[in-house]
Amino acid sequence: MVDVVLPESLRGVEPVRSVRIPARLEYRYTPGAASSRFLRGIAEKRILGERCSVCQKVYVPPRGACPTDGVPTAEQVELAHAGTVVSFCVVNVAFYGQEMEIPYVTANIRLDGSDLPIMHLIQECPADEVRIGMRVEAVWVDDADLGPTLESIRWFRPTGEPDADVDIPGEGVGTGLGSWVGGTAPGEGP
């Protein structure tokens, strides 16, 4: 840190070392038709995905169209409340506005019958026991508190079933995440 030369008038006063500059952005969020269908389903304790008529993939939360085939997802599919952890992160760092006690786990969970994971919390088990392939189920808020928000699912908890197999995206293809597992990043190989 450089030493600065202050004018006489400021010598000996307590220097300012930091400044608070909060940024606040006020939006009105309009989720669109497909996500509104999904959120209204959540308010009824139902998890609704939508299926692409071309590739047959089930998207949840749905966005109303298949990003691969570019067609509307016209078929609604009710999904199980259980799924498999396909990726997770143990949060050990406290931050402003945090609502969970650390350490806690945020996971990508692929619900049975869907092809896209949703992100949610894992609770009711120690953070260091969470693993890829773990079977989990949704824990809902009390019926009186249900609403059109993902917070209607409090978190997911282990079901106790045996672990499921999880395909790592790109594994065996030589691209994407799977090719990192062997220690070589895509494009860095011979």
Add this chain to the structure above:
Amino acid sequence: MPLVTEPTRAVQVLSAPLVIEYPFKRTTGPVVGAFLTGLRERILLGTRASDGRVIVPPAESDPVTGDDLTELVEVGPGGEVTTWAWVHHPHPKHPLDRPFAWALVRLDGADTAMLHVVDAGTVDAMRTGMRVEPRWRDEREGAIGDLACFTPEQG
């Protein structure tokens, strides 16, 4: 659990407020820290560059040589408006709740102009080259808002 499927149906689209807030706290470093300390003490500061010019607000690096600038010098408190834009309808996040001017103010002893606010009352009171003086907030904390605004210099 068996999958239940049905055609998607029209639905009334939802809408809800969404507020995102970042509670940033930044360390200032010695040069900006000195500038903010000055504001708290009602003293305006610039840095002296290698060519002798005084830069306000203080730059941390020389604009010509890139060297660290370490000599802080007092400027102002009066200054001159070098250019300005009148705000007829302030919005809630503007620094004043009545019409005002955004202005570049070159403080006495400075060679560059600083962006701030001039509380002139009416647009007719504004002109390029006008003399202004600072109006300080009573409660100061070492932030740019300690300098509430500039006002037309009184005779």
